[in-house]
Amino acid sequence: MAAYHVVLVHFPIALWMTAGLAIVFRAISEGPVAKAVDRALVPFLAIGFVSGIAAYAVGLLVWPWESLSSSPLGRNHMLLATWTLAYWGLILVTRWMQGEAVWNGFMRWVMAGLAILGNVLLGITGTLGGHLIGIHTEVSQALRVLGWEVYTTFYVPDTTLIAICVASVVLLAAGLLGARRAA
Amino acid sequence: MKRTLPYLALVVFVGVLGLSWITHGTGVVKNDPKRHISIPAQLTVPLQVQSAYNGTDVYFRYRWPSPNAGIHHDVLRFTKGAWVVQGSAVPGSQPDGLHEDRVAMMVDDGSVPEFGRYGGYVAIGNKLAGFTDEASGREVREHPYLGKKLGLDEPTKYLPATRTNLKDWTAVAPEAEQQRLLAAGYFLDLWHWRAHRSNPVGLADDQYVAAGRLSDSGRGAYTTNWDGAKKQPRLMFDPAKVGRTTLKWDDLAKGKIGQGDVYYLREDQAIAFDAAATWQEGDTIPRRILRAAQGSRADIGVSGQARWADGFWQVTLRRKMDTGKPTEDKIFRDGGVYQVAFAIHRQATGGRWHYVSLPFTLGLGREAEIQAAKFEGEAPDWRQAAVNVTLFYPGQVNWPHLNSARHAGASNIKRGVPVRYRHSEEQLAHYGIEAEFTDAIRGQWLLTMLAGIALIVAFGVGLNLPLKRKQGH
Numbered sequence: 001m002a003a004y005h006v007v008l009v010h011f012p013i014a015l016w017m018t019a020g021l022a023i024v025f026r027a028i029s030e031g032p033v034a035k036a037v038d039r040a041l042v043p044f045l046a047i048g049f050v051s052g053i054a055a056y057a058v059g060l061l062v063w064p065w066e067s068l069s070s071s072p073l074g075r076n077h078m079l080l081a082t083w084t085l086a087y088w089g090l091i092l093v094t095r096w097m098q099g100e101a102v103w104n105g106f107m108r109w110v111m112a113g114l115a116i117l118g119n120v121l122l123g124i125t126g127t128l129g130g131h132l133i134g135i136h137t138e139v140s141q142a143l144r145v146l147g148w149e150v151y152t153t154f155y156v157p158d159t160t161l162i163a164i165c166v167a168s169v170v171l172l173a174a175g176l177l178g179a180r181r182a183a
Numbered sequence: 184m185k186r187t188l189p190y191l192a193l194v195v196f197v198g199v200l201g202l203s204w205i206t207h208g209t210g211v212v213k214n215d216p217k218r219h220i221s222i223p224a225q226l227t228v229p230l231q232v233q234s235a236y237n238g239t240d241v242y243f244r245y246r247w248p249s250p251n252a253g254i255h256h257d258v259l260r261f262t263k264g265a266w267v268v269q270g271s272a273v274p275g276s277q278p279d280g281l282h283e284d285r286v287a288m289m290v291d292d293g294s295v296p297e298f299g300r301y302g303g304y305v306a307i308g309n310k311l312a313g314f315t316d317e318a319s320g321r322e323v324r325e326h327p328y329l330g331k332k333l334g335l336d337e338p339t340k341y342l343p344a345t346r347t348n349l350k351d352w353t354a355v356a357p358e359a360e361q362q363r364l365l366a367a368g369y370f371l372d373l374w375h376w377r378a379h380r381s382n383p384v385g386l387a388d389d390q391y392v393a394a395g396r397l398s399d400s401g402r403g404a405y406t407t408n409w410d411g412a413k414k415q416p417r418l419m420f421d422p423a424k425v426g427r428t429t430l431k432w433d434d435l436a437k438g439k440i441g442q443g444d445v446y447y448l449r450e451d452q453a454i455a456f457d458a459a460a461t462w463q464e465g466d467t468i469p470r471r472i473l474r475a476a477q478g479s480r481a482d483i484g485v486s487g488q489a490r491w492a493d494g495f496w497q498v499t500l501r502r503k504m505d506t507g508k509p510t511e512d513k514i515f516r517d518g519g520v521y522q523v524a525f526a527i528h529r530q531a532t533g534g535r536w537h538y539v540s541l542p543f544t545l546g547l548g549r550e551a552e553i554q555a556a557k558f559e560g561e562a563p564d565w566r567q568a569a570v571n572v573t574l575f576y577p578g579q580v581n582w583p584h585l586n587s588a589r590h591a592g593a594s595n596i597k598r599g600v601p602v603r604y605r606h607s608e609e610q611l612a613h614y615g616i617e618a619e620f621t622d623a624i625r626g627q628w629l630l631t632m633l634a635g636i637a638l639i640v641a642f643g644v645g646l647n648l649p650l651k652r653k654q655g656h
Contacts, residue, residue: 063591066589067590067591067593069625069628069629070621070625071590072613072614072624074591075625075628079628079631079632082632082635083632083635086636087639090639090640090643090646094647097647097650098647098650101650102650106190110189110190147204147205148208149613151609151614152208152616152617153617154207154208154628155207155208155630156206156207156210156627156634159206160202160206161630161631163202164203164635167196167198168634168640170195171195171196171641171642174191174195174649175644175646175648175649176644177188177649178188178649178650179648
């Protein structure tokens with residue numbers, strides 16, 4: 001299935017990279033071209049998300065779970081692929097729910113930041129996938145310089161897991177509080 | 184308040200991402216002597232190798248960094264009125280520094296084809312000594328072939344075809360099959376230089392790996408100085424030749440006994456231990472008696488002096504190209520290509536706490552990664568450039584694991600894809616460490632993945648619900 005996975009990942013990569021450029025372009029421009037590109041954003045993100053799910057599902061079939069979950073690079077690739085998919089799903093939902101209001105005020109820069117981070121995640125996921133088939137870029141070298149040796153599994157200690165859980169609860173509470181106050 | 188909530192959500196999200204980045208990779212990997220886990224601070228070490236031959240002898244010169252000259256091994260120390268053994272092997276570095284430095288080389292002539300592709304990994308079988316799940320010495324001693332026939336007393340390296348079941352070290356092929364394999368050259372020659380147990384008598388140990396790690400025929404260069412029945416040494420220094428009967432523990436511990444001193448107990452410089460003498464606290468005698476090796480086991484000699492200087496060991500070994508023992512030694516021939524792999528021990532480590540190399544080709548007048556220079560006369564001039572080898576800490580990875588479903592590259596091994604095609608030494612070092620914590624890391628990785636998903640979803644809620652209402656206004 002590796003060959004099919006490699007073919008399929010081209011679709012979300014192309015769509016998300018294009019969507020990322022579109023978001024940054026719209027964030028810095030109020031021109032008609034930027035607004036036209038923005039109108040195509042939700043379809044782009046939606047197709048990217050669906051094709052991402054397909055690529056992810058096929059990716060899970062490349063190696064047996066026992067092999068994938070025993071390989072540091074396999075684990076890292078799956079971790080980043082999962083987060084990338086979820087993260088671009090978040091961007092899709094945000095643009096879909098907020099409509100053109102996401103370009104109001106400071107929120108446009110938030111969107112640009114989210115898009116850049118999404119492409120960073122995408123780039124790391126792709127590099128790790130390249131490692132698994134024996135072809136990789138120097139992105140992994142940049143990650144080493146920044147403090148992550150990609151030949152070691154990315155995981156966080158229990159204290160950080162607790163912090164993430166607490167943060168998640170705070171975020172959920174903030175969302176619900178904001179919704180209730182506005183209602 | 185509601186206007187600031189989305190930005191608060193952003194700050195929390197980015198803050199937790201930063202925390203995750205800073206703390207990742209911590210909390211699981213740590214030394215655990217009970218599980219035989221001790222991870223060196225440095226994962227790779229460089230080694231320089233040169234080779235030369237003159238038609239009669241073959242030479243290898245090794246040079247590698249070592250923080251100090253590890254020339255001492257275990258000792259017998261007079262403590263509180265009794266002689267005790269000090270310096271037994273432990274996971275990682277021996278705390279008193281009582282483990283010698285070493286360099287070892289495995290050699291093949293193509294008879295063990297997997298060795299040329301995977302190096303020493305092929306010899307790391309099931310439940311070897313030093314692994315978390317190691318078999319006990321008693322189990323090995325009681326094994327009808329390994330213990331009672333071959334005399335092994337610990338689970339050592341072995342080659343895959345000597346077993347009928349890859350996953351079971353006890354499943355030894357019948358003796359007739361072992362002999363058939365040996366006659367066909369199915370073994371790895373093992374050269375093993377030791378700073379304490381062989382260097383002072385100008386030798387390296389000559390062994391081979393087949394059904395186990397076995398010694399060539401003949402007599403080794405060392406034996407024990409411990410009389411277990413009497414709980415005392417067998418020999419002590421001859422004061423007429425050495426000027427004293429024992430070493431002093433304090434001198435040894437403070438590093439005052441160096442390469443220029445008689446730090447070893449050589450048979451011809453020793454006399455019978457005198458139990459009636461007045462021994463003092465801290466009197467120390469080496470636990471090993473060095474002697475002249477004999478037979479095929481004495482084939483490998485030290486050329487010149489193997490010395491540590493300025494942070495480096497330089498060791499040159501010499502052996503006859505044809506020892507006349509083709510079932511114990513690999514015979515070198517002009518025009519031949521061989522496979523070699525290297526290992527060193529340093530910083531008072533023993534057992535599996537070594538640094539190893541991937542396999543290299545060695546050519547005697549043939550194209551290869553290491554080109555042995557042909558020379559005339561007694562000694563090579565070493566004018567050719569040394570080959571730089573990267574040694575790495577291998578962790579706990581064995582051949583059964585590499586051929587199992589847990590290794591994604593198992594199918595590549597079946598297809599004969601060499602280890603270098605997919606792995607670098609640095610990568611293998613990290614993989615080797617992770618293999619020592621596989622289950623714990625897998626669990627933490629899964630939790631991390633789930634926590635990340637939860638964070639992204641929660642961020643979506645925290646960002647969008649207030650904004651949606653805001654847009655609705």
